[in-house]
Amino acid sequence: MTQYSNQPAPQAFDWNSPLPDIQQTQSVLVPDGRYAFQVKSKNFTSWTSGKLAGFPKCEITLTVWNETGAETEVKANLTLADSMIWMVRQFWRACGEHVRPNEPFCPPWSTILGRQGWLDLGHRSYKDKDNNEKTVNEIKKYLEPDGRPIPPLASQYQQQYQQPQYTQQQAANAFGPAPTYPQQQYPQQTNSQYVPAHPVDDGDVPRQQPQYQQPPQAGSDNLLPF
Numbered sequence: 001m002t003q004y005s006n007q008p009a010p011q012a013f014d015w016n017s018p019l020p021d022i023q024q025t026q027s028v029l030v031p032d033g034r035y036a037f038q039v040k041s042k043n044f045t046s047w048t049s050g051k052l053a054g055f056p057k058c059e060i061t062l063t064v065w066n067e068t069g070a071e072t073e074v075k076a077n078l079t080l081a082d083s084m085i086w087m088v089r090q091f092w093r094a095c096g097e098h099v100r101p102n103e104p105f106c107p108p109w110s111t112i113l114g115r116q117g118w119l120d121l122g123h124r125s126y127k128d129k130d131n132n133e134k135t136v137n138e139i140k141k142y143l144e145p146d147g148r149p150i151p152p153l154a155s156q157y158q159q160q161y162q163q164p165q166y167t168q169q170q171a172a173n174a175f176g177p178a179p180t181y182p183q184q185q186y187p188q189q190t191n192s193q194y195v196p197a198h199p200v201d202d203g204d205v206p207r208q209q210p211q212y213q214q215p216p217q218a219g220s221d222n223l224l225p226f
Helices: 085-094 154-161 168-175
Strands: 033-046 056-065 071-079 116-127 133-143
Touching: 056 116, 071 085, 071 133, 085 116, 085 133
Parallel strands: none
Antiparallel strands: 033 056, 033 116, 056 071, 116 133
16 A cells, blocks of 8 residues: 655665664653644555554644653554544544534544644553663543633743843844944034025124015116127
């Protein structure tokens, strides 16, 4: 069966390549309780072994968190088998879809990324291949919506809204000094060149009234010859 995934493709190395120190991602164990969830990644594939070999499934990675700031990631499978359909319907009902009892439901798989809801988280203990006891978080149940708002995801909220603070020197180093412009010089007027049109009454200080000359009249000797 063809596999569809939004996860980045794995990087291959040859036998002569230096191997980088890539640490295995480990989940944070959080207490039992009610958590909000959001679908972080998906992978449409099928089971390859066991009694469900060949059955289609959707592998999902959920980011889960609560109001106290506890946050981790949990992996789960949504299997299209008659014995597991109840969990698939429960998941979509928690996401807000109208999944009615005793009625068929067609899941909108193309919209699964980013879907949110509530779930009940617990613990599961097991032994690894080296016979070491391990404890991980496990989804007990997807909860039906009850009108309770989804709290903001702490890691995304801080990354989105926490703006960097710059000092004046840091801003100058990052963006360069502020441009400077030459100051334009304007000629200054002196008292001898300026006579106000309406003199101000300053008491006994005489003011020189503006002088107006009448234009020359026709027949006057002041007319210029053409």
